[in-house]
Amino acid sequence: MINAVGRELPEKIGSYVVKPFLGTGLAKDDYGPVVSNRRPTLKPASGTKLVATLEDAIKASGLQDGMTISFHHCFREGDKIIGQVLTAIRNLGIKNLRFAPSAVVNVKNPSVVEFVKDGTISRIEASGIRGELGDAVINGDIELDEPVILRPHGARPRAIESGDLKIDVAFLGASAADEYGNATGQVGPNACGSMGYAFVDALNAAKVVIVTDNLVDYPCCPISISQQYVDFVVKVDEIGDPAKIGAGAARMTKNPRDLMIAQYTANAIAASRRFKDGFSFQTGAGAIPIAITNFLAEKMEEREIKASFALGGIPAAIIDMYEKGLVRVVACSQSFDAVAAKAIAANPGVIEIDNAVYSNIYAKGCMLDRLNFGVLGALEIDTDFNINILTGSSGEMMGGLGGGPDVADGADISVVTLPLVRGRTPSVVPKVFTLCTPGSSVAMVVTEAGIALNPAHKRYEELKEDLAAAGIKTVTIEYLCELARSIVGTPKPIETTDRVVAVVEYRDGTVIDVIRHLKR
Amino acid sequence: MEIRKTAVAGTLESSDIMVTIRPNPGKGLQIELESVVLSMFGDEIRKTVEEVVSSFGIEDAVVELQDKGAIDCVIRARVSAAICRAAETKFDWSAFDPENGREEA
Numbered sequence: 001m002i003n004a005v006g007r008e009l010p011e012k013i014g015s016y017v018v019k020p021f022l023g024t025g026l027a028k029d030d031y032g033p034v035v036s037n038r039r040p041t042l043k044p045a046s047g048t049k050l051v052a053t054l055e056d057a058i059k060a061s062g063l064q065d066g067m068t069i070s071f072h073h074c075f076r077e078g079d080k081i082i083g084q085v086l087t088a089i090r091n092l093g094i095k096n097l098r099f100a101p102s103a104v105v106n107v108k109n110p111s112v113v114e115f116v117k118d119g120t121i122s123r124i125e126a127s128g129i130r131g132e133l134g135d136a137v138i139n140g141d142i143e144l145d146e147p148v149i150l151r152p153h154g155a156r157p158r159a160i161e162s163g164d165l166k167i168d169v170a171f172l173g174a175s176a177a178d179e180y181g182n183a184t185g186q187v188g189p190n191a192c193g194s195m196g197y198a199f200v201d202a203l204n205a206a207k208v209v210i211v212t213d214n215l216v217d218y219p220c221c222p223i224s225i226s227q228q229y230v231d232f233v234v235k236v237d238e239i240g241d242p243a244k245i246g247a248g249a250a251r252m253t254k255n256p257r258d259l260m261i262a263q264y265t266a267n268a269i270a271a272s273r274r275f276k277d278g279f280s281f282q283t284g285a286g287a288i289p290i291a292i293t294n295f296l297a298e299k300m301e302e303r304e305i306k307a308s309f310a311l312g313g314i315p316a317a318i319i320d321m322y323e324k325g326l327v328r329v330v331a332c333s334q335s336f337d338a339v340a341a342k343a344i345a346a347n348p349g350v351i352e353i354d355n356a357v358y359s360n361i362y363a364k365g366c367m368l369d370r371l372n373f374g375v376l377g378a379l380e381i382d383t384d385f386n387i388n389i390l391t392g393s394s395g396e397m398m399g400g401l402g403g404g405p406d407v408a409d410g411a412d413i414s415v416v417t418l419p420l421v422r423g424r425t426p427s428v429v430p431k432v433f434t435l436c437t438p439g440s441s442v443a444m445v446v447t448e449a450g451i452a453l454n455p456a457h458k459r460y461e462e463l464k465e466d467l468a469a470a471g472i473k474t475v476t477i478e479y480l481c482e483l484a485r486s487i488v489g490t491p492k493p494i495e496t497t498d499r500v501v502a503v504v505e506y507r508d509g510t511v512i513d514v515i516r517h518l519k520r
Numbered sequence: 521m522e523i524r525k526t527a528v529a530g531t532l533e534s535s536d537i538m539v540t541i542r543p544n545p546g547k548g549l550q551i552e553l554e555s556v557v558l559s560m561f562g563d564e565i566r567k568t569v570e571e572v573v574s575s576f577g578i579e580d581a582v583v584e585l586q587d588k589g590a591i592d593c594v595i596r597a598r599v600s601a602a603i604c605r606a607a608e609t610k611f612d613w614s615a616f617d618p619e620n621g622r623e624e625a
Binding site for chain 2: 393394395422423424425463487488489493494
């Protein structure tokens with residue numbers, strides 16, 4: 001069958017039944033009650049939830065072959081929990097698990113690939129499978145019976161609460177916890193800041209294990225994950241590498257191309273009628289977003305306006321704006337560096353939010369629906385403004401879906417920023433290799449070679465008028481695509497087999513695209 | 521023109537290509553290509569290199585390419601520079617001067 005964005009999909013992949021993407025704004029609204037795996041449970045007879053080792057916690061949780069385990073990715077590349085838990089599970093001889101973290105970070109030593117190869121893991125569901133695992137899946141080095149299911153952040157809570165993804169045991173890392181299960185990521189030597197991606201797991205898993213390296217006196221304060229959801233607490237030597245969890249504040253880029261893209265983006269946002277006192281925005285992390293954030297701060301000071309809130313994954317640059325009084329509330333679903341991680345405990349207006357209220361399309365309205373501006377990165381954009389944030393130019397797994405598809409859909413004005421070419425790889429192409437975010441939800445794209453507005457976006461006329469009034473010239477997406485081609489040439493198309501290795505879900509749980517095995 | 525010695529042009533920086541040319545007497549043109557964009561542009565890169573090498577009238581050479589995503593004009597420039605160094609000759613800029621009555625190379 002062919003879905004609303006023209007992608008050809010099989011009806012069924014393994015046991016996965018494909019529901020084709022119908023278009024933005026067409027999500028069904030007749031779900032039954034929330035399905036939770038949470039068990040009403042009496043207090044522990046021993047008076048403590050503390051168990052001696054991970055093996056003890058796994059045994060006590062009742063984990064068995066074929067069950068589903070989950071993790072959050074708030075420790076990012078510095079995570080040392082996933083490796084330790086999977087090793088303990090392997091030592092106990094438990095096999096064929098469904099591995100369902102909020103995202104697979106590139107965990108090395110041991111790598112997740114090893115646990116797939118030895119049969120500990122046989123199914124994977126996450127927002128992205130960047131790194132070694134992704135490459136192994138797409139190259140066919142590991143063969144799974146079921147396709148990998150990739151979901152944007154906003155789709156995971158839906159999958160869990162609809163019963164599509166029932167979690168048996170959630171292993172949730174915390175940088176501080178007490179023996180009765182209260183836990184947080186905001187304090188302690190390995191603080192990660194917001195634990196936004198852990199809440200839905202804590203609320204809905206059959207058993208919840210808190211893994212910490214920093215056991216504190218009861219009650220732990222602040223409390224992010226409450227004791228009422230926690231079954232066991234384990235203390236390990238180390239839950240992460242602080243240097244990789246979040247380094248210091250990223251310095252402003254000196255790359256002239258990135259600065260140019262950032263300046264163009266800030267100019268376009270400032271030209272909008274929605275850039276006024278009380279506006280809201282999400283810019284994200286990375287060189288271009290941080291430069292955009294700094295340029296926006298300058299424009300806000302010039303015009304003497306304040307933002308009502310900044311949302312999403314938060315870097316130090318946003319905390320800096322808060323401290324200058326430029327933003328009233330900073331709602332953190334994730335904290336991208338050490339400055340942002342510590343800012344939640346220190347500032348009343350910097351708050352930790354559940355990923356579900358950040359991005360879940362079925363949350364009775366989520367926070368990103370209230371965004372005026374959402375800035376997104378991308379690997380590729382095509383002439384229909386469709387975005388690829390998963391696969392690179394040679395078809396390799398490069399990124400994760402993250403909240404990009406959600407932000408594009410929710411924000412009044414979504415802005416994709418990217419360089420026209422990266423090395424010899426064109427970023428503006430006739431057709432994206434993997435379609436992750438539908439073009440209908442993308443308002444404009446900003447490159448160093450110009451800004452293109454999407455004529456199919458609902459705010460096209462408004463933006464066209466505002467940009468023209470500010471004297472900002474635009475180009476067409478076809479012009480950008482042809483310019484990129486004239487610089488790098490025409491790449492040979494990526495060849496794939498018919499075998500589907502991954503399903504890309506949209507935020508409403510329909511299938512927007514699939515990823516096929518690469519022909520080598 | 522003849523390749524007399526081993527010579528190098530280019531760097532391993534992103535968007536550049538490092539070209540190493542070695543003599544290969546009587547054994548024809550041998551291209552060894554490593555590229556970050558191999559699946560997309562491997563064939564085109566080979567074609568460009570063959571074209572540049574033959575434009576210098578060279579038949580025997582080993583050309584080793586470590587490509588970091590260089591665009592076509594960069595590849596042509598680096599290969600030309602490596603050839604001139606390996607052949608111990610100067611680049612003939614007049615070939616690019618239409619006033620000189622010759623076609624652009």
